[in-house]
Amino acid sequence: MILAAGRGERMRPLTDATPKPLLEVHGKPLMQWPMEALADGGFTELVVNTDWLGAQISERFGAKPLLGGHSALSISYSDEGRDFGGALETAGGIVRALPLLGDVFWVAAGDVFAPGFAFTQASVDRFVASNRLAHLWLVPNPAHNPKGDFGLSPDGLALNTADQKYTFSTIGLYRAALFAPPYCDIPSGNPAGRKAPLAPILRAAMDNELVSAELYTGPWTDVGTPERLAQLNTPTR
DSSP, rough: OOOEOOOOGGGTTTTGGGGGEEEEEEEEEEEEEHHHHHTTOOEEEEEEEEETTHHHHHHHHHHHHHOOOOOEEEEEEEEEHHHHSHHHHHHHHHHHHHHGSSEEEEETTTEEEOOTOOOOOOHHHHHHHHHHHHEEEOOOOTTOOTTTEEEEEEESSSSSSSSEEEEEEEEEEEGGGGGTTTTOOOOOOOOOOOOOOHHHHHHHHTTTTOOOEEOOOOOOOOOOSSHHHHHHHHHOO
């Protein structure tokens, strides 16, 4: 699942006429980078949630895009703007899309630039073999999030409390069971369109040692401001 429903307030005025995931880095829409990386890993059935200017996203990629030399993708759209008049936040959007997702699935934000991240079947296999409900990739803290989000134990558990915390990259593997009681009380498909953040659900599962994590140290940028976007697109010498 590619998360692409956000308004991108901090990216205004760039997002007044263009949805944030379609802003370009090195000549490609931000969201196309994880789409191609997923295809490279053999994951070709995608769900994309949309809201703000979402029609531009579905018009850009359609249902079966062929991106360069990459495998043909099959995209289903979860149009939160059309169905509910606005974005449902991360967990609300995932629960809305659950009927389109499998028991185990990737989630990545369409506005994060991580060009070297590899979505691999080996990662999925390790996760499936575990008893965890989620596996998160954490990154060293950027300047805009110096305190981080979650800790990481020596044996690979994500922690609510820790002396050293890292930033959640937005990339993770999940089981559908995380989005069911006792961690989430929204019915599958989110028929009422409830908004819900993801962090409280993850933290509750962390308290039961059901969330694993690892540190990713490759290039990673949360493209949250026009300045960060411009910096990414500045040629290096």
